[in-house]
Amino acid sequence: MNKPEILAPAGNLEKLKAAINFGADAVYLGGSKLNLRAFADNFTTDELKEGIEFAHSKNKRVYVTLNVFPHNEDLEGLEEYLKELYELKVNAIIVSDPGIIMTAREVVPNLELHLSTQANNVNWRSAIFWHKQGVKRIVLARELSIEEIKEIREKIPSDCEIEAFVHGSMCMSYSGRCLLSNYMTGRDSNRGQCAQPCRYKYYLVEEKRPNEYFSINEDDKGTYIMNSKDLCMIEHIPELVEAGINSFKIEGRMKSSYYVASVVKAYREALDHYFENPIAYKFDPKWMEYLTRPSHRVYYTGFYFGEKDKQYHSSSAYIRNFDIVGMVLDYDLKTKRAVIEQRNKAFQGDTVEVLKPKGDNIIIELQDLKDKNDKPIESTPVAQMIYSIKTDVVLEKGNILIKEKNQNI
Missing domain, CATH: 2.40.30.10 (Translation factors)
Structure with a gap:
């Protein structure tokens, strides 16, 4: 078995250093263009250069997100930006749009490509298709079970890597493809500006009785019918490894340095402990303690085990201990x-x-x-x-x- 990579979010330079110092093998971050976290600090060219140099000095990797669905105007300056990233020696870019992929293959053919989860890859034939387009790694959609991931791993080429989210916020729409924010606030979620209206509190209102609000939950406090729990797979390291996942991805570029450090530490210790002796491996409750202390929502295991009707969470509030x-x-x-x-x-x-x-x-x-x-x-x-x-x-x-x-x- 190859030991999976632990891939951590880096919302800014401080978080990048925290992630690497606490055990991440690689970080992913947004630069100045075309990433889905428009309201994160993101990295200037100078910060990106410093971050890459810091990571490479410790033999760690840096991936830059270019995972928006670009409109025509978003493509302006794309070639120059790709060349800049290549010259800065980023290890890979994370992409979802065929136009950006095509441009990258033309302009920087030696730059490694990872397919973003935004591309919604949920089957092995799609993975092979993208691999033939020059994509080295497929970031799988979150909506897959562990058995489906195993089948994908078995049927794709051995040099095609797979990456899967193991921890962090979940989206009520299909791998992030949502228009609620566009409709309600005018902020395009697919161009990095999501206002997260799925986390709002909702009531049912009948058209001819505008001042009468009907609760659609068990109590009178309203409902969060589109609000999702947070993913947490810390108790299932063996299953993730055995599924053949090459990279364990942690969500949270907008989270604090404390969140990044604590979550990375938990998964680092658990994964290392497993590889020391897979047969004798036992889950240590302290790893869950590391994960429950930073800000989070109620945890669950997402779609990994085919559980039904468990994504919904009755409050949008974070647990902050x-x-x-x-x-x-x-x-x-x-x-x-x-x-x-x-x-x-x-x-x-x-x-x-x-x-x-x-x-x-x-x-x-x-x-x-x-x-x-x-x-x-x-x-x-x-x-x-x-x-x-x-x-x-x-x-x-x-x-x-x-x-x-x-x-x-």
Whole structure:
């Protein structure tokens, strides 16, 4: 068995570094054009160059998304952009539109192509078709069972890779092809501008009684009939590996660095543990703890096991038990002081967990807080302020401090 790649989202440069530091084999991100996360930070050319250099220095890979369905005006400058990505040495581009694929084959024939899940590939014949067009990897549609994936793997060429989502938000429409946002807000979901109206609360209103709202759920709080749970396959690593999936994809370019780091760590540990001894492999509950602490919706296993009527979730609210409060920038062994960049407000005496790339989380207390001018402070109220703490626990650059939300209420 070949060990699958863990592929993580990178909404910006900080998240890219967090993903790689916490164990991702590759990251995917959006550049300045043609990606489906128009409201993410996305990468400038300089940031993309820095991110690629950082990833390659650690023998990791970077994939850039060009997965919109482009209108005519979106094609302007496409050739130049493709050449720029190739010269920056991206490892692959993720594409869904035949026009972009054709252009890439003409302009940068040596640039690796991955077919986006937006192309809705759900069978082995389609996979072979795209492979013949020069596509090396098929990102399968989310609407496939584990048995269907096995059959696809068995019937496609061995040099055609398959990638599948294993964790993150799900869409109520077919692999993201939705027009609700277009109809309701004028924002085109297929060009990166989705407003997620499927997460809104809805009532039933009869045309001639405009002020009478009828609930279409069990209670009087409205309903979220199109809202989906979040995918989570952490408890099914053996099945995913045995299905022949080459890349485990994590959704979440709009999520926090904490989310990226914690989710990557969970899947990294689980996958490594499985390959150490597949026969003796046992699921460790701590991996699920890593996944339930960052912001998420109720988890389920998607379409993998043929379960019926379980995608719907009765609330669009996220479950948020912990917040990221800081990123460690440095630690001085002599003074035992750690320099932190603030992410959420923290207070003197707070108990926080330190999320590290390897090993269990460590509990520390925030003591002797000082600002960047070395003056004592009681809290960290300013966004991204630099402060320091004293701790005997040796912290490392890139460690993440998280705090349970019920503190200081």
